[in-house]
Amino acid sequence: MSTHREIAGKTICVTGASSGIGQAIAEHLGAKGGHVFLAGRTQASLDESAARIVEAGGAAEVATFDVADSPALQDWIRSAGESTGRLDVLVNNAGFGDVGSTIADGDPDVWRSMLEVNVLALAVGCQAAIRSMRATGSEGNIINISSVAAIRRESGVYGATKHAVNCINSSLRQELEGDPIRVTSIMPGVFATNFSRHLDRAVIESMAESVGIERLDFDEQGRLPAAQLEQFQAAMAPVYGDPQYIADTVEHVLTLPIEINIEELVIRPQRSLF
Ligand SMILES: NC(=O)c1ccc[n+]([C@@H]2O[C@H](COP(=O)([O-])OP(=O)(O)OC[C@H]3O[C@@H](n4cnc5c(N)ncnc54)[C@H](OP(=O)(O)O)[C@@H]3O)[C@@H](O)[C@H]2O)c1
Incomplete structure (x- = not known):
């Protein structure tokens, strides 16, 4: 039986690392000694995360591009593998939603963009990662950040x-x-x-008010x-979970022996809004 694996020294690509869940995952794995490649569109935020990773003892490299740009995404993943001689992890996290909007009144341009970012880029990223993991002979993990919207049928285009x-x-x-590559x-x-920047601002303001925050x-x-x-x-x-718990969960998946596949995980805060 094989032993648990270490994060230290792994080459790890994280999309959507400039904010939220992706940022928490990137910084957590970097602090564990990972060599993290962070991608997003907001340079300043990526640079701040990279600095925190280096300060914590990891290595970090930053790239800014739109994940809907397939050649840019493919090049980024391939070059992470080529420059370090390995690709251990891809976290497909970049994504957005129009939660709360209806199909009757929603914007088809937003749907197209959601499909390109949440679905197409994720598939392109998976393909590029598999090629790089195979080319470098790496034991790999691909982590796909989905949503509880995937286990509800009435979850609109975002859920789709x-x-x-x-x-x-x-x-x-x-x-x-047949490969030493696990997918979660x-x-x-x-x-x-x-993520809430895609929600109706009045909803967020009223939630903030309900917990005594008067101005956002x-x-x-x-x-x-x-x-x-x-x-x-x-x-x-109790209702809005801390993304750190998702980062801890990713660490757990990555440290399990390669012959075990955690296929799906639902993770919620104590009280569930959805
Ligand atoms: N928060 C939740 O409650 C929740 C629940 C279920 C699932 N999720 C999923 O978790 C993932 C991360 O969301 P989050 O909550 O952390 O939201 P967030 O704070 O808004 O972060 C989204 C990240 O994705 C990046 N991104 C979005 N579109 C991109 C594009 N076209 N090209 C490159 N980067 C892009 C953003 O980059 P820039 O900011 O630099 O543009 C940012 O780094 C998403 O897939 C989302 O569907 C979130």
């Missing part, structure tokens, strides 16, 4: 993208039975991230300052 993520994940698990879909409930200082992209996000997160902890 996450049903597709689970479908891709399960198909890959079967395809890769993680389905978070509601976690305190900047959204920036132009709808992000909250880190201090306010932390305050909001602390006040809403």
Whole structure:
């Protein structure tokens, strides 16, 4: 029986590492000694995370591109493998939703973008990672960040993208039975991230008010300052989970022996809004 594996020294690619769940995963694995490649579109935030990783003893490299740009995504994954001689982990996390919008009134351009980012980029990323893991002879893990929307039938176009993520994940698990590559879909409930920038602002403001936060200082992209996000997160902890728990869960999956596949995990805070 093989032993648990270490994070230290692994080459780890994380998309959507500039915010929320992806940022928590990247920083956590970096602090465990991983060589983390962080991708997102917000340079400053990625640089801050990279600095924290280096300070904690890991290695970090930053790239900014849109994951819907398939050649950019493929090049980034391939070069991470080529430059380090291995590719141990891809976390397909970049994504967004229009939770709360209806099919009757939703915007088809937003749906197209959601499909490109949440589904197509995830599949392209998986393919590029498999090629790099095979080329470098690495034992690999692919972590796909899905959603509890994938286990509800009435979850709109966003939910449809996450049903597709689970479908891709399960198909890959079967395809890769002959390879030392494991595939896991993680389905978070509601976690305190900047995902809420895609929700109706009035809803967020009324939630904040209900826990005594009178004013929220959204920036132009709808992000909250880190201090306010932390305050909001602390006040809403029973219903808004801390993304750190998802990072801990990813670490657990990555340290299991390669011959075991955790195919799907649902992770929720204490009280469930969805
Ligand atoms: N938070 C929740 O309650 C929750 C629940 C279930 C599932 N999820 C899933 O968790 C994942 C992460 O979401 P989050 O909650 O952490 O949200 P978030 O704080 O808004 O972070 C989203 C990340 O994805 C990146 N991203 C989005 N579109 C991109 C694109 N086209 N190209 C490159 N990067 C892109 C963002 O980069 P920039 O900011 O640099 O643009 C950011 O780093 C998503 O797949 C989401 O569906 C979240």
